[in-house]
Amino acid sequence: MRFIVTSFIAFLAYLLLTTASGKVALWSSTEIIIGIVFALITGALFRNRFIGKNFRMLNPKRWFLLIVYLCGPFLWALAKANIEVVCLVITGKINPGILKISTGLENDLSITMLANSITLTPGTLSVEVSEENGDLYVHWINIKEEFLEKMPRDCKSVCGNFPDWIRRIAG
Amino acid sequence: MAIDIITYVFIAGGCFFNLMAVIGLHRFPDFYTRLHAGTKCTTFGSILLIIAVLIQSISIWVVEGGSSPQSILSLHAFIALIAILVTNPTGAHAIARAGHRSGVKPVKAIVDDLEKEDNA
Numbered sequence: 294m295r296f297i298v299t300s301f302i303a304f305l306a307y308l309l310l311t312t313a314s315g316k317v318a319l320w321s322s323t324e325i326i327i328g329i330v331f332a333l334i335t336g337a338l339f340r341n342r343f344i345g346k347n348f349r350m351l352n353p354k355r356w357f358l359l360i361v362y363l364c365g366p367f368l369w370a371l372a373k374a375n376i377e378v379v380c381l382v383i384t385g386k387i388n389p390g391i392l393k394i395s396t397g398l399e400n401d402l403s404i405t406m407l408a409n410s411i412t413l414t415p416g417t418l419s420v421e422v423s424e425e426n427g428d429l430y431v432h433w434i435n436i437k438e439e440f441l442e443k444m445p446r447d448c449k450s451v452c453g454n455f456p457d458w459i460r461r462i463a464g
Numbered sequence: 465m466a467i468d469i470i471t472y473v474f475i476a477g478g479c480f481f482n483l484m485a486v487i488g489l490h491r492f493p494d495f496y497t498r499l500h501a502g503t504k505c506t507t508f509g510s511i512l513l514i515i516a517v518l519i520q521s522i523s524i525w526v527v528e529g530g531s532s533p534q535s536i537l538s539l540h541a542f543i544a545l546i547a548i549l550v551t552n553p554t555g556a557h558a559i560a561r562a563g564h565r566s567g568v569k570p571v572k573a574i575v576d577d578l579e580k581e582d583n584a
Binding site: 363374389 | 481484487488491492493494496497499500501503504505507508511536539540549552553554556557560561564570
């Protein structure tokens with residue numbers, strides 16, 4: 294099952310890259326044969342790496358949510374982050390520091406997604422992840438003063454509602 | 465014609481953000497803040513540039529039909545967009561982690577939780 298799924302996704306990626314190469318639908322027959330061969334090799338080599346403990350990411354609802362997340366809140370936060378960084382570049386006022394935040398996320402995929410998301414969103418850059426409990430160490434370029442007083446750091450003001458989205462996508 | 469103007473707007477925006485990334489690399493005081501400029505602005509700038517390519521190639525695709533080379537160009541540009549979106553933050557994360565492990569300290573930092581953790 295793992296082998297079939299991995300090969301199939303590899304084959305789809307190959308077809309996407311070689312679109313409009315010939316006459317069989319959109320592809321030439323050589324490309325399709327080579328694609329199948331390479332997809333089988335890829336599937337044999339990477340079936341245990343590509344797919345983790347279960348097949349929950351095959352659910353199309355999760356993919357739909359991922360696309361909604363990327364086009365909606367994520368894109369908006371990305372645009373805001375860039376305008377913020379441009380302002381900081383021009384004014385040069387920075388107030389940096391490294392903070393520890395607990396995300397409450399459990400599996401590797403969702404922590405990866407959250408780390409990548411907050412790297413691209415306002416003022417934060419993930420530096421290190423703790424292997425035991427999934428806490429993230431985040432470099433924040435412009436720390437607000439009131440944020441420093443609470444010791445179990447408030448996750449909300451760093452990552453907004455990203456953890457909720459990611460829990461729905463990959464949780 | 466209108467499509468050309470929209471494309472120019474996107475190209476100008478992309479160039480502006482990439483330029484800001486370069487200026488940020490020079491202006492910021494230390495390693496981590498430079499990474500901020502180097503990841504966020506270049507990602508967004510590249511996204512805008514790729515959107516410009518997509519708009520142009522899709523307009524040519526619509527005019528000339530599916531067998532034109534531009535139809536492949538739009539697909540490839542889209543794949544490049546996804547690749548940048550995944551690899552850029554991952555690379556920045558790897559560089560930041562490597563930097564902190566080899567002892568680069570954030571300049572002017574008002575708090576450093578990771579530092580405390582290492583010493584404890």
